Amino acid sequence: MIEDPVFKVTEAGISAPSYAEIYEYYKQRMREIFGDDINLDADTQDGQMVAMYALALSDVNSQAIAVYNAYNPSTAKGIALDTAVKVNGIQRRSASHSQADLKLIGQAGTHIISGVALDEQENKWLLPEDVVIPPSGEIVVTAIAEDEGNIKAAPGAINRIGTPTLGWQTVTNALAAEEGVPVQTDAELRIQQTKSTALPSVSLWEGIVASLLTTDGVRRVSGVKNDGDLPTDEGIPGHSIAMIVDGGDVAEIAKTIFLKKGEGVGTYGSTTYTYLDTYGFPNKISFSRPTNVDIFCEIKISPARNFLSTAEEEIKARIVTYINSLEIGESVNISRVLANAVKTDNGVVDTRFVVNDISLGESSTQLTTASVDIEWNEAAICELQNVTVTVEDVS
Incomplete structure (x- = not known):
């Protein structure tokens, strides 16, 4: 039997006995007071009272552990995690809007107050509250999509002035818009906290x-x-x-x-x-x-007896996820692409097919069996439509 039912904080951390151990502790103390013949079965009044005391203390212990863990970024959750990471000078990322770097051209000294640019899909892109055209006649600013979420804009798609302003002549985006993201999860915030150290x-x-x-x-x-x-x-x-x-x-x-x-x-x-x-x-x-480099991939497979058509989309998703996870300047190694294509979420080899051939390239018409070199200022990107999975006849 335990000697003390209350939680303890030591150099090893915090610990507390289980509800069953606390329940047995109280029953033994009751026997010491009233004698061994006291009936503490669950259907008796005394037994229910002991169970009530044990549950109350077990709940207090659980809350103490939760409070203790709330100070550790590795175990804190929700608002507690938000508070814990403040010591690193960071905070949870809120749900964001898409954004794009826009080049504004106009007469020097022109003030653009609460300006709006439009893309080809009629989406509104909000400029900073007050933009002043410098003496050079052009300036690059970051515009925010009016609507939250995954608002896309290809290079050159944001090309119209939504709030005509005397002296403001043209607007364009040289690069594709950065798409919005959902609110940062606890797991993502912990990763950010680790980086911030x-x-x-x-x-x-x-x-x-x-x-x-x-x-x-x-x-x-x-x-x-x-x-x-x-x-x-x-x-x-x-x-x-x-x-x-x-x-x-x-x-x-x-x-x-x-x-x-x-x-x-x-x-x-x-x-x-x-x-x-x-x-x-x-x-x-x-x-x-980073200059985005589109990566195209073709993989030829032979199906096994347990092959399902859904496997094709899974292969595509694995390849896309891996390529888009590469760092800036990191080349696309064809062997690693292959390894990720055949690896399931559990890290084991997918036995539903056999790979016959795989090729990569920067266009769908120039695929080779070599890796794709990425320059120091480039980033490899890949979309699902860039990956082709060919199921070959095994006969």
């Missing part, structure tokens, strides 16, 4: 990467730093950094880079944003979005 790192480079990864909306980060005097093979000027950021708001990304980079370090990229520091001084911060 690199924020106080000794290396400024690691700190920049970690800070960008925890910036709202950012999915992937890569880049090149040049500590030397001469440009690198990638064309990065001396004493500069070139960050490649997938997702996130242009202004927030520029702010993060400015605050985390070292003094005297230049920035390089195709997107430039002027960040005003605490004292109002303008600082031009440049970075790049």
Whole structure:
């Protein structure tokens, strides 16, 4: 029998006896008080009273464990997890809207107040509240889709001015819109918290990467730093950094880079944003979005006796999921694509078919059995329609 029915907190953590152990503890104490002949069966008044006391203490113990675990990001849930991760300077990502980087061209000094751009599907894209066209006559800003969810816009699809403004001439998006996402789950928030622990790192480079990864909306980060005097093979000027950021708001990304980079370090990229520091001084911060490389795949299989037609869609989904999980600059290895195509969610080999051949390429008409090389500033992407599964006749 246990000696104490109350929860305990030790160097090993928190622990508490089970309800059955607490129930037996109270019954033994009752026998010590009233004698061994007391009837504590479940259908007696004394037995029910003991059970009530045991259940109440068991519930208190359970709540104590829940409160204790609420302070650990690995075990906290819901609002408790939201509170626990604040110590890392992060918060749960809310359901988001799609966003797109828009290039606005117009007369210098033009103020665009609460501007709206339209895409080919009549979706509205909301500009920042007040945009001022700089002396160069053009500026890149991040516009947010008016509606929540997966609003898509291909490159060049956002091309109409929804709120005519004197001096504002054209609008376009060079890259596809970043699609909205649902509210961040507990599991995703724990992963973000783990990444954020690199924020106080000794290396400024690691700190920049970690800070960008925890910036709202950012999915992937890569880049090149040049500590030397001469440009690198990638064309990065001396004493500069070139960050490649997938997702996130242009202004927030520029702010993060400015605050985390070292003094005297230049920035390089195709997107430039002027960040005003605490004292109002303008600082031009440049970075790049990854250039998306469409990946096409054809896989030929022979069916086994237990083959079902649904297996074709499962194969496609596995390939797409793997390719889209690759980091910026990571090449598409054909052997790994094959390994993921035949691997089930449980991590075992799918025995419903045998792979006869697999090929990859950047177009459906130029497929080979070689891996696809991805440059440092590119990101491989794949959609279901890019994958072809051919079931060959086994006869």
